[in-house]
Amino acid sequence: PCxxxxxxxxxxxxxxxxxxxxxxxxxxxSGQREILGQDPAVDHLVPHGSPxxxxxxxxxxxxxxxxxxxxQRAGVAEADPAADIEGWDAAVKLAVxxxxxxxxxxxxxxxxxxxxxxxxxxxxxxxxxxGSRIKMVCExxxxxxxxxxxxxxxxxxxxxALARIEGTGS
Numbered sequence: 001p002c003x004x005x006x007x008x009x010x011x012x013x014x015x016x017x018x019x020x021x022x023x024x025x026x027x028x029x030s031g032q033r034e035i036l037g038q039d040p041a042v043d044h045l046v047p048h049g050s051p052x053x054x055x056x057x058x059x060x061x062x063x064x065x066x067x068x069x070x071x072q073r074a075g076v077a078e079a080d081p082a083a084d085i086e087g088w089d090a091a092v093k094l095a096v097x098x099x100x101x102x103x104x105x106x107x108x109x110x111x112x113x114x115x116x117x118x119x120x121x122x123x124x125x126x127x128x129x130x131g132s133r134i135k136m137v138c139e140x141x142x143x144x145x146x147x148x149x150x151x152x153x154x155x156x157x158x159x160x161a162l163a164r165i166e167g168t169g170s
Contacts, residue, residue: 025057051128052121059121087113087151090138094149098140104147111149119153127155133163 014026014035026032028045036045044061046053062085083089091111098104119134127134137154140147156163 025054025061052125055121055124055128057121058119058124062117062119085116087111087115087136090136090151091149094138094140094151098147098149102140102142102147106147106149111151113150114152116153123153130155131158132156133158133160135162135165137162 014024014032024036025044025046026036027048029048033045044057046057088108091108091113094111095104095106095108098106116136119136124134132155134153135156137150137152137156139150139152141150142148158164
């Protein structure tokens with residue numbers, strides 16, 4: 001069960017996500033319902049403690065083009081989300097880090113990318129059932145005399161430090 005205070009308040013992250021133009025899936029609390037209920041295009045509320053509902057909401061958000069378009073019109077999703085969804089934004093950052101810190105000559109095009117859209121609700125639910133979480137992870141490794149970059153959805157044990165990170169900070 002969720003404490004009464006949590007049920008009545010709104011998490012600060014919600015405002016940060018909306019301000020950043022990100023689509024939002026949030027716990028259905030009275031405070032968050034009041035904010036997100038202002039515009040049906042951004043109303044992706046799920047019951048507290050329901051990984052299956054969370055997975056379904058995320059799956060619907062990434063697979064429903066009409067819902068994504070409505071969120072874009074409402075200003076809560078980027079007009080062209082490809083840079084984030086397809087991993088290009090992260091690939092550019094990885095290339096910069098690899099070149100500055102590892103002496104590489106890596107380009108964003110050379111970074112292996114997995115789309116966020118490939119992360120289905122079924123995949124999230126299956127990971128949860130195994131006690132794991134799916135997280136988008138950026139990796140740089142030295143391989144075969146060069147530096148290899150990868151942006152991918154990775155299943156991590158729930159106790160892993162990266163699995164415990166919440167939010168969308170990048």
